[in-house]
Amino acid sequence: MKIVMxxxxxxxxxxxxxWKRTGWDYVLCNVSREDLKLGDVVESIDLNKVLSWSGxxxxxxxxxxxxxxxxxxxxxxxxxMITAGTNEANFLAIMQLVExxxxxxxxxxxxxxxxxxxxxxxxxxxxxKLKEELGWKWDIDELTELATPKTKLIFATRPNNPTxxxxxxxxxxxxxxxxxxxxxxxxxxxxxxxxxxEQPRSEAAVNCYEKAISTSSGSKSLGLEGLRIGWIATQxxxxxxxxxxxxxxxxxTTNCMGxxxxxxxxxxxxxxKILEEGKKRGREGREVVSEWISKSKVFSWSPPAAGFCSxxxxxxxxxxxxxxxxxxxxxxxxxxxxxxxxxxxxxVRLGWxxxxxxxxxxxxxxxxxxxxxxx
Amino acid sequence: MKIVMxxxxxxxxxxxxxWKRTGWDYVLCNVSREDLKLGDVVESIDLNKVLSWSGxxxxxxxxxxxxxxxxxxxxxxxxxMITAGTNEANFLAIMQLVExxxxxxxxxxxxxxxxxxxxxxxxxxxxxKLKEELGWKWDIDELTELATPKTKLIFATRPNNPTxxxxxxxxxxxxxxxxxxxxxxxxxxxxxxxxxxEQPRSEAAVNCYEKAISTSSGSKSLGLEGLRIGWIATQxxxxxxxxxxxxxxxxxTTNCMGxxxxxxxxxxxxxxKILEEGKKRGREGREVVSEWISKSKVFSWSPPAAGFCSxxxxxxxxxxxxxxxxxxxxxxxxxxxxxxxxxxxxxVRLGWxxxxxxxxxxxxxxxxxxxxxxx
Numbered sequence: 001m002k003i004v005m006x007x008x009x010x011x012x013x014x015x016x017x018x019w020k021r022t023g024w025d026y027v028l029c030n031v032s033r034e035d036l037k038l039g040d041v042v043e044s045i046d047l048n049k050v051l052s053w054s055g056x057x058x059x060x061x062x063x064x065x066x067x068x069x070x071x072x073x074x075x076x077x078x079x080x081m082i083t084a085g086t087n088e089a090n091f092l093a094i095m096q097l098v099e100x101x102x103x104x105x106x107x108x109x110x111x112x113x114x115x116x117x118x119x120x121x122x123x124x125x126x127x128x129k130l131k132e133e134l135g136w137k138w139d140i141d142e143l144t145e146l147a148t149p150k151t152k153l154i155f156a157t158r159p160n161n162p163t164x165x166x167x168x169x170x171x172x173x174x175x176x177x178x179x180x181x182x183x184x185x186x187x188x189x190x191x192x193x194x195x196x197x198e199q200p201r202s203e204a205a206v207n208c209y210e211k212a213i214s215t216s217s218g219s220k221s222l223g224l225e226g227l228r229i230g231w232i233a234t235q236x237x238x239x240x241x242x243x244x245x246x247x248x249x250x251x252x253t254t255n256c257m258g259x260x261x262x263x264x265x266x267x268x269x270x271x272x273k274i275l276e277e278g279k280k281r282g283r284e285g286r287e288v289v290s291e292w293i294s295k296s297k298v299f300s301w302s303p304p305a306a307g308f309c310s311x312x313x314x315x316x317x318x319x320x321x322x323x324x325x326x327x328x329x330x331x332x333x334x335x336x337x338x339x340x341x342x343x344x345x346x347x348v349r350l351g352w353x354x355x356x357x358x359x360x361x362x363x364x365x366x367x368x369x370x371x372x373x374x375x
Numbered sequence: 376m377k378i379v380m381x382x383x384x385x386x387x388x389x390x391x392x393x394w395k396r397t398g399w400d401y402v403l404c405n406v407s408r409e410d411l412k413l414g415d416v417v418e419s420i421d422l423n424k425v426l427s428w429s430g431x432x433x434x435x436x437x438x439x440x441x442x443x444x445x446x447x448x449x450x451x452x453x454x455x456m457i458t459a460g461t462n463e464a465n466f467l468a469i470m471q472l473v474e475x476x477x478x479x480x481x482x483x484x485x486x487x488x489x490x491x492x493x494x495x496x497x498x499x500x501x502x503x504k505l506k507e508e509l510g511w512k513w514d515i516d517e518l519t520e521l522a523t524p525k526t527k528l529i530f531a532t533r534p535n536n537p538t539x540x541x542x543x544x545x546x547x548x549x550x551x552x553x554x555x556x557x558x559x560x561x562x563x564x565x566x567x568x569x570x571x572x573e574q575p576r577s578e579a580a581v582n583c584y585e586k587a588i589s590t591s592s593g594s595k596s597l598g599l600e601g602l603r604i605g606w607i608a609t610q611x612x613x614x615x616x617x618x619x620x621x622x623x624x625x626x627x628t629t630n631c632m633g634x635x636x637x638x639x640x641x642x643x644x645x646x647x648k649i650l651e652e653g654k655k656r657g658r659e660g661r662e663v664v665s666e667w668i669s670k671s672k673v674f675s676w677s678p679p680a681a682g683f684c685s686x687x688x689x690x691x692x693x694x695x696x697x698x699x700x701x702x703x704x705x706x707x708x709x710x711x712x713x714x715x716x717x718x719x720x721x722x723v724r725l726g727w728x729x730x731x732x733x734x735x736x737x738x739x740x741x742x743x744x745x746x747x748x749x750x
Contacts, residue, residue: 001376001470001471001473001474001496002471002474003470003471003617003620003621003624004620005620005623009620009623009624013432016430016431016432019430032427034425034427036425036426037422037423037424037425037426038420038421038422038423038424038425038426039422039423041426042422044422045413045420045422046413047412047413047414047417047419047420048412048413048414049412049413050409050411050412050413050598050601051411051412051413051416051598051599051600051601051602051636052407052409052598052600052601053600053601054601055391055394056391057388057391084459084603084626084627084630085626085627087624087625087626087627088625088626088627091624091625091626095376095378096376096377096378098376099376099377113624116624117624121376223425223426223427224426225426225427225428226425226426226427226428226429226628226630226631226632227426227630227631227632228459228603228626228627228628228629228630228631229630242378245378245379245380245384246378248380248384249378249384249462249466249488249491249492250462250463250466250625250626251459251460251462251463251466251603251625251626252459252460252462252463252603253601253603254603255459255601255602255603255604255630255632255633256601256602256603257601257602257630257632257633257636258630258632261426261632
């Protein structure tokens with residue numbers, strides 16, 4: 001098949017290439033956390049550990065048990081499979097579900113993985129555009145119109161990447177009902193779930209519909225990105241078995257060090273502690289960005305309800321790729337992501353992760369420096 | 376797409392299911408080692424480690440440098456990409472190379488992954504049967520006949536899984552020449568390379584041909600299977616970039632704990648020490664099996680030249696699946712793999728890994744116990 005890097009991937013690559021040459025001063029597209037250390041999760045690592053696989057095709061039972069509890073899934077451990085991060089979880093489900101000619105409904109803006117894979121698989125892609133004026137919620141009437149008996153899959157990220165939008169009241173239920181009428185799967189990437197700023201933790205899709213698939217990990221909320229552990233949860237055991245078959249011929253199993261560290265990280269008290277510490281730092285960063293936006297004559301946003309990033313628009317004449325490439329280079333050396341690859345021109349993905357307030361302020365100052373040159 | 380578990384995967388699953396119910400007493404299909412502990416590789420794990428990704432799309436530079444040195448590749452670190460084991464390395468290359476209708480030449484017996492993936496991708500599969508009477512070598516005349524200008528890929532495991540055969544004199548060069556004439560890629564899974572029993576380490580395919588792809592890891596030779604680290608090496612940079620693109624939308628990056636542990640394990644002295652210790656134990660096990668075979672009136676083999684397993688044939692009337700399923704259950708509780716899923720009836724994959732001689736003897740005694748019931 002032919003999986004080709006799309007524009008967002010190309011910009012990531014460009015960013016890294018510039019970083020190798022000159023470095024960056026400020027990263028303002030951070031969606032993860034960097035404060036967490038291995039020692040914050042475990043007291044020690046047992047050097048007597050044998051480095052073999054767990055022997056369980058779905059991943060270690062103790063880890064799957066902790067996932068169910070920590071995530072509040074209303075399914076059993078046997079409806080959860082451990083994967084190499086949320087990305088592999090999405091990959092396995094999409095690859096096994098989508099056939100050439102299938103209709104799929106993919107939101108935009110979103111994490112572009114589903115778009116890339118569905119295109120490579122020869123699916124007919126229908127785009128559901130999120131509307132800023134609706135606070136980046138789905139237009140349910142539009143979704144109803146897009147869905148047909150041929151719809152195989154509806155894809156969402158909730159909390160949304162890049163806007164930070166949550167499901168609105170009744171929105172998830174409406175989406176499940178529409179999927180049900182089409183006999184379609186609803187795949188929801190919930191990697192930012194747990195990072196809600198004002199509201200309680202949002203509902204997991206897997207709890208709401210028999211053909212819903214929740215994918216997630218602690219990559220963003222817990223800062224465990226490098227461990228490459230995540231999961232798929234679904235009531236549809238046949239699909240889970242197919243994902244396991246696909247993984248058997250791709251990455252085969254998940255890694256044993258990540259498995260043991262995650263099993264610790266997800267234990268109730270540890271999970272709560274790590275999550276709350278990250279949220280505290282993330283909230284401080286969000287305050288800084290919020291204040292900057294409120295004073296800006298150029299940038300405005302629909303405030304992100306969850307997660308470490310936002311998707312503000314700006315009123316400059318320069319397009320988003322050019323804006324962000326310019327900012328990457330001297331004298332700004334500040335890394336933001338352009339909105340165009342997400343399908344929205346004159347927007348940027350602006351993230352703060354768990355960076356310190358002074359760092360974020362200094363980065364935003366560089367953006368202001370650039371804005372001055374545009375006047 | 377539709378990736379379906381083939382018979383070998385189904386037997387693995389069956390074996391695990393029986394293990395969950397009743398356990399096994401003896402594993403005689405072990406192709407890896409179990410003696411290695413984390414502490415044999417590293418003195419300690421730094422608890423100050425931040426659990427983020429390396430930031431390098433091909434994997435950490437220090438690890439790629441150690442791979443090139445330890446493997447004796449005549450390519451640079453920029454022609455190596457780190458993957459989640461050899462399996463993911465094969466997966467990325469096959470998925471990005473093979474299009475519907477492409478001709479591929481796949482050996483048998485072999486690791487069945489390439490067969491499964493090429494079938495799912497809609498390729499036209501031509502099977503190159505290894506011949507026991509040639510010591511499980513390729514029949515080069517037959518390969519010449521199978522190759523056409525439409526051949527996209529030739530797949531091998533060398534040392535071979537399950538037979539332990541090495542490239543014969545001139546065989547790798549001949550294969551490269553035939554691939555070259557067809558403008559085909561030669562993908563060689565070299566996971567057992569370094570475990571040669573009598574001969575020096577066999578040549579890596581990547582050193583011999585501009586469209587050769589060597590995949591490998593320390594899963595078997597070093598006992599690091601659970602870490603999910605491996606690599607692709609090829610002079611074809613464009614292919615390596617395509618593999619990286621595919622990985623960007625699947626498992627995204629390799630795991631940071633595996634990366635640091637592997638970087639230590641591959642350092643010259645450490646690598647040599649770990650490898651030699653494993654070979655010492657593996658050689659002892661091979662002696663036990665060899666003696667048993669020489670005395671057996673039922674089993675015979677072409678002795679494995681490398682690796683921890685062999686592919687003996689037997690002269691009983693019971694077919695291999697039935698034989699192995701019977702052995703898995705009471706009163707034998709001994710785990711071997713049937714030859715039929717590899718394409719060879721009345722054969723088994725008999726492996727010993729680094730199990731202790733007494734353990735292997737006791738397992739083989741169970742096989743003898745079963746044989747007695749057949750007379």
